[in-house]
Amino acid sequence: MDSSRALVVEDDADISSVLVETLQAAGFKVDIARDGRSAISACQANEPDLVTLDLTLPQMDGIEVARRIREQSDCYIMIVSARADEIDRLIGLEVGADDYMLKPFSPRELRARVAALFRRPRTGVETSAAGSADSPGASPETRSFIACGAGLVVHPERREVEIAGNVVDLTRIEYDVLELLARNLGRVCTREEMVRSIWSSELAHDQHLVDVHVANLRAKLRKHDPVTWIHTVRSIGYRLDYAGDSNGSRPSGGASPTARLDWAKEQFRP
Numbered sequence: 001m002d003s004s005r006a007l008v009v010e011d012d013a014d015i016s017s018v019l020v021e022t023l024q025a026a027g028f029k030v031d032i033a034r035d036g037r038s039a040i041s042a043c044q045a046n047e048p049d050l051v052t053l054d055l056t057l058p059q060m061d062g063i064e065v066a067r068r069i070r071e072q073s074d075c076y077i078m079i080v081s082a083r084a085d086e087i088d089r090l091i092g093l094e095v096g097a098d099d100y101m102l103k104p105f106s107p108r109e110l111r112a113r114v115a116a117l118f119r120r121p122r123t124g125v126e127t128s129a130a131g132s133a134d135s136p137g138a139s140p141e142t143r144s145f146i147a148c149g150a151g152l153v154v155h156p157e158r159r160e161v162e163i164a165g166n167v168v169d170l171t172r173i174e175y176d177v178l179e180l181l182a183r184n185l186g187r188v189c190t191r192e193e194m195v196r197s198i199w200s201s202e203l204a205h206d207q208h209l210v211d212v213h214v215a216n217l218r219a220k221l222r223k224h225d226p227v228t229w230i231h232t233v234r235s236i237g238y239r240l241d242y243a244g245d246s247n248g249s250r251p252s253g254g255a256s257p258t259a260r261l262d263w264a265k266e267q268f269r270p
Helices: 013-025 036-046 062-072 086-094 107-118 172-183 191-198 208-222 257-267
Strands: 005-009 029-033 050-053 076-081 099-102 152-155 160-163 230-233 237-240
Touching: 005 013, 005 036, 013 029, 013 050, 013 107, 029 036, 036 050, 036 062, 050 062, 050 107, 062 076, 062 086, 076 086, 076 107, 086 099, 099 107, 152 172, 172 191, 172 208, 172 237, 191 208, 191 237, 208 230, 208 237
Parallel strands: 005 029, 005 050, 050 076, 076 099
Antiparallel strands: 152 160, 230 237
16 A cells, blocks of 8 residues: 555544554555545545545535545545444445444554455446446446445456455356346346346246355355345345345436435435
8 A cells, every 4th residue: 555645534633643643554645634625626636545534524514525526536435434323324335435434443443444445456447338437327237346235346357246355255156146136236137037147048947046046145145244135026036235225226326426315315214
C-alpha cells in the first residue's frame, strides 16, 4: 500500500487524527476533509484509493457523499460511523460502500479490514454500450465482476467466487449454478431452466441434480458467512437475492442510484 492514497472524511479532530495515524502507519499518503462537500472535491482532485467516511457530516450527509463518490470513482469506501442502526449500514452498502465500521473502533481492526479490502483488487473496467463495469447503470453481463451484497462477489472472467475477500472453493458445477443465479439477481430461475443452462436439454427431466448442487453450494457459502443468499421458491426453483434479502424486489442493476436508495430505505426500515 506504499503508493496508495487515502482520504479521511471526519469532522471530529480527535477521531480524524487516529484515522490518519493508522492509515499512515499502513503506508498510505493521507488527505483530510472535514465536511461532505470538501470530501467530494478532494476525491475529484486527489483520486484516492481508499476513503474512510463518517456519516454525520456538516453540509452533506455521509450517505449522499458515498453515493456521489461512487458515481465518479471505484475507490474503496469504508464507512466509520457511530450510527449503529441496521438501516444505516444497509443503505451505506447499497449506495456503494465496501465496508462499515462502528465507532469506537480498534485501529488494529481498521488496518485489518483495509488490508482485506485491498486483497480484493478491482478487476478493471469493461466498457460497452451499457456502460462501464463500475457504473451504477451497468448490467451484470457488462461488469467484470458481479457484486451480490454482503461481501459476495462473482468473477466470471476467472471463474472465482469471493466472500469478504476469501476465495470459496467450489466445483465447476457449483460455480456454474452460482454464476447463473448471480446473473439473474432477484429473479427466480426454474429448475428446468437451470438444468438446460448448466447441463443439457437431455437431462432436463432430472431436476434433482439442481437440488443436490444447490445444497452443497449453500453449505460452502455458509462456511464463510451465515448470510442466506440463495432462496428456495417452492415447486419452482431458486433465487439469489442481494445481500440475503428475501423479498426479491430489489431494483435491477440498471436502476438509478436514487431508485436503489429509495428501495433500500423502504425495505430495511425498522
